[in-house]
Amino acid sequence: MSVRLAAETAAATAVARLSRFAGRGGGTTLPGKLVWMLDPGAVDALARRLPGGGVLVSATNGKTTTTAMASAILSPTRRLAWNNSGANLASGVASTLLLARDAELGLLEVDEFAVPEVIRRTRPRIVCLGNLFRDQLDRYGELEHIAERWRAAVEHLADTTMTVVNADDPLVAVLAEGREAVLRFGVDDPTQGRDGLQHASDSKYCVRCGHPYRYDAVYVGHLGAYRCPSCGHARPSLDIAAREIESQGLEGVAFTLTAPGASARVRLALPGLYNVYNALAAASLCLALGVSLDRIVSGLERFRAAFGRFERFAAGDRTVLLLLIKNPAGANEALRTLQEGDVPPVVVVALNDRIADGRDVSWIWDVDFEPLLARATRIVATGERAAELALRFTYGGLARERLEILPRLESALDRGLALTPPGAELVVLPTYTAMLELRATATARGFTRPYWEQARAS
Amino acid sequence: MIIRVGHLYPEYLNIYADRGNIAVFLHRAASRGHELRVEPITLGTRLEPGAHDLLYVGGGQDREQTMIAPDLAARAGALREAVEAGAALLAVCGGYQLLGRGYRGRDGSWLEGAGVFPLETLAGETRMIGDVLLESTLEEAPGRSIAGFENHAGRTVLDPGCETLGRVVAGFGNDGGSGYEGCRVGRALGTYLHGPLLPRNPWLADLVLSWALAHATGAGPQPLTPLSDELEQEAHAVSSARARERGGRPVRS
Structure with missing residues (x-):
């Protein structure tokens, strides 16, 4: 050297x-x-x-x-x-x-x-x-x-x-x-x-x-x-x-x-x-x-999952499944995977628009959310562009009473957990920076360990 | 009432969520008891004179736009006649450029357009990317706010005296320098704004729908029954705040 x-x-x-x-x-x-x-x-x-x-x-x-x-x-x-x-x-x-x-x-x-x-x-x-x-x-x-x-x-x-x-x-x-x-x-x-x-x-x-x-x-x-x-x-x-x-x-x-x-x-x-x-x-x-x-x-x-891509953690008597979404093709596959299982009753979708997420949020209109909208009993829209998601969902046919809008990620996670029956799973679909923040919240609550510790341990 | 929509090249021009705009037209028409019938018009499909009340052209990537450009240019006469006969038209981004007289590439090449709008577009060195906020210059709604997102390398230059869609409050607009965005000819609107454009600017969707209805009925445009639009206003507020905060500045790549 x-x-x-x-x-x-x-x-x-x-x-x-x-x-x-x-x-x-x-x-x-x-x-x-x-x-x-x-x-x-x-x-x-x-x-x-x-x-x-x-x-x-x-x-x-x-x-x-x-x-x-x-x-x-x-x-x-x-x-x-x-x-x-x-x-x-x-x-x-x-x-x-x-x-x-x-x-x-x-x-x-x-x-x-x-x-x-x-x-x-x-x-x-x-x-x-x-x-x-x-x-x-x-x-x-x-x-x-x-x-x-x-x-x-x-x-x-x-x-x-x-x-x-x-x-x-x-x-x-x-x-x-x-x-x-x-x-x-x-x-x-x-x-x-x-x-x-x-x-x-x-x-x-x-x-x-x-x-x-x-x-x-x-x-x-x-x-x-x-x-x-x-x-x-x-x-x-x-x-x-x-x-x-x-x-x-x-x-x-x-x-x-x-x-x-x-x-x-x-x-x-x-x-x-x-x-x-x-x-x-x-x-x-x-x-x-x-x-x-x-x-x-x-x-x-x-192999289990890579960071934030498909992560499940325990939150008391419920579990939370985190599936990263970042573009139409990837989001469509995440949604298709959900439909191959039993569609969860409650889904939280989180949309941020920072550089790492993409500042242009128009891509959400190219995602095929419709099958999810038809089957989930409740959807919580969250993140900095929660209002945009809410429009995507209502114009996609979701009845207004099945939609909740909570821009703060932490509030949305809490609301999602409250709506999820004990023993059941809450599915969260976040964009990249929303995923980072949700993981940090989960860590603060003792749900998971920070990613650099996990990376070392594996 | 049935509103007949011709959606041009949907499988080629769909880069910025154009189906969001169509979804807004469908739902807002249905909420007023009208039925929107959307017919795809693609390579080789005939455009029947008078068969559509509303024509929609979205944006595509360069490769796809080049693929359909000759077919679109060959429809120049039919498209201009439709607009002169009072059909509504909305063209976004690439569709907007292609409905001008043409596009001058950086290598000097010329891509012939359909000439519906009196404008030309020149390829620029850098892309103009970001949130945009406009104040409408439309006579039906002067000063009303329009929020969207733009992403274009082309600088669009309008002929002197052309009507525009709006004055740029934040963002780049047609060419990053004139201070104006979009173009209007009769009931035809062209714009760089996607996002998509209509969900967060519902009044604009209603204006275009009222033009399409006027063409369908043969009467003058009637204002549509207002809808609550609470979510739309919320999304508009967030989007316009974004434009004020960060519109019109180059994005690091």
């Missing part, structure tokens, strides 16, 4: 301790921001210290869960530099690399927009790209814009870098075309196909010629087995697939994981087809690292 890097590392580590001491969260991004400010080139040097190199994971939806699943598989045998607290911008990556001093392998969840920068600086040995959905257009811009940035970044990867791509997303699969080291994953079970593309689906036009794709099966949003009737562009063949999928409602989902030359049954403790995609991505990147299928299966089966 150079003298300069050593000095920067020492300073930043001290900042992390101070930040934690001052109760400003887990000290997860401040040291990285400091290094980033002092010397962005330090990140390159930090990444080069990792003897096993780095793995980069990005996607609109599921990057946190995918990375956490990969960690469950890898951590028993390898020391990881893993940014497990959701700090996924370049500064968060810098912090992780700084603080994980004796790590062998970097496991980096990266924000879609930060992918080119992090690729350039850390030169990962594996790049795993999951999906692209419309998300926070005020922040990320249009889907094509992100895809264009990814395309340029992938073009600059070394030939030896393995790209792991979701073959079921045309915009992502096309990025790997013409590359040598590629693993393609996808779902191969037409019985799980949806009735059709959901409202406002993305990427439904051929990436080559613009003609609408024809789908043999639609799995999640625009992900599926597609074929262009005009030019013939189609989903590439799958190296790693999920077959014979069996949903167990909110309790989990089972599937057969098929890899070249081997297959195994996996029972995930997380629900939903979207988590099958996350498991496929994690399995694929671990296979690319040379991990055995047995280890992959046991890691996936051991």
Whole structure:
């Protein structure tokens, strides 16, 4: 380590301790921001210290869960530099690399927009790209814009870098075309196909010629087995697939994981087809690292949920289930998962509009809330934009007397719990910053532990 | 009364929750005992003269907009005739740009529009993103408040003397410099405001509905029975406070 890097590392580590001491969260991004400010080139040097190199994971939806699943598989045998607290911008990556001093392998969840920068600086040995959905257009811009940035970044990867791509997303699969080291994953079970593309689906036009794709099966949003009737562009063949999928409602989902030359049954403790995609991505990147299928299966089966994505905690004689919502495709899957179980009697939906949530709240109109509105007995709208949610629900057909509006999150949580019968479960669907605040409230009441403690313990 | 709505390219132009605007039209018409019949008009569908009381065009991503632009430009005559015959029209964001004379790309390319609105749009270097607050310049409701969200790289320049939707109180508006937002020709309105626009500005939804009803009945526009709109006013208040607080400033990306 150079003298300069050593000095920067020492300073930043001290900042992390101070930040934690001052109760400003887990000290997860401040040291990285400091290094980033002092010397962005330090990140390159930090990444080069990792003897096993780095793995980069990005996607609109599921990057946190995918990375956490990969960690469950890898951590028993390898020391990881893993940014497990959701700090996924370049500064968060810098912090992780700084603080994980004796790590062998970097496991980096990266924000879609930060992918080119992090690729350039850390030169990962594996790049795993999951999906692209419309998300926070005020922040990320249009889907094509992100895809264009990814395309340029992938073009600059070394030939030896393995790209792991979701073959079921045309915009992502096309990025790997013409590359040598590629693993393609996808779902191969037409019985799980949806009735059709959901409202406002993305990427439904051929990436080559613009003609609408024809789908043999639609799995999640625009992900599926597609074929262009005009030019013939189609989903590439799958190296790693999920077959014979069996949903167990909110309790989990089972599937057969098929890899070249081997297959195994996996029972995930997380629900939903979207988590099958996350498991496929994690399995694929671990296979690319040379991990055995047995280890992959046991890691996936051991895995519980990633921070705030699907968390259940006890609140006296009731339970609270937290399901993060952040964009139409992700929210639709969360809602679909709820409907596969017994629809809960009371649901709290929390909408904030800070930068991390997206300042533009129009996306809630593209979420298919209607089945929930038809079945839940009571819905509590909360968060800074509770009034906007209330309009979404009433124009979506919810009777005014079944709707309660409480902008304060804590009041809404209390009201939701009061409306939930003892022994039953309250479902809470928050956007990102609302999730953070609700978790903090839950922690203050002794429902759960803070996330940085939990991350260490796992 | 039956109100016949033509929704143009719904599967291509739907980026900013355009179905929210349609939902508002449906419910507010139904609350007054009218039935809205929405017909999708897409690539290759014929636009029958006089068949619609209200036309709706939403916003899309660049790729989708390019896909439908030639088809839309080919309807220029039919759309202008519909508006001249008194049909109502609402165009949002990309739809607004495409109903102007055309869009000049940064590479100098020209995307022909339908020419319903006397304006042109030039691609800009940066996007204008944020909450917006307007004071209506519509003669039916001068000074009334309109709140929404904008996200556009195009700078839209109106011909001199054009009617606008509103004066910008906070936010960017048409081009970030003129101080005005949107355009009006007869019963046709174009605007960058989504959010979506209508749920939090119900009076504007009612105004457009009253125009559509006037076209359907052949009589003059009649004001609609007021609704309580308590939630709408609450959402409007939050949204306009946001615009005053943070509208018209560049967002870090």
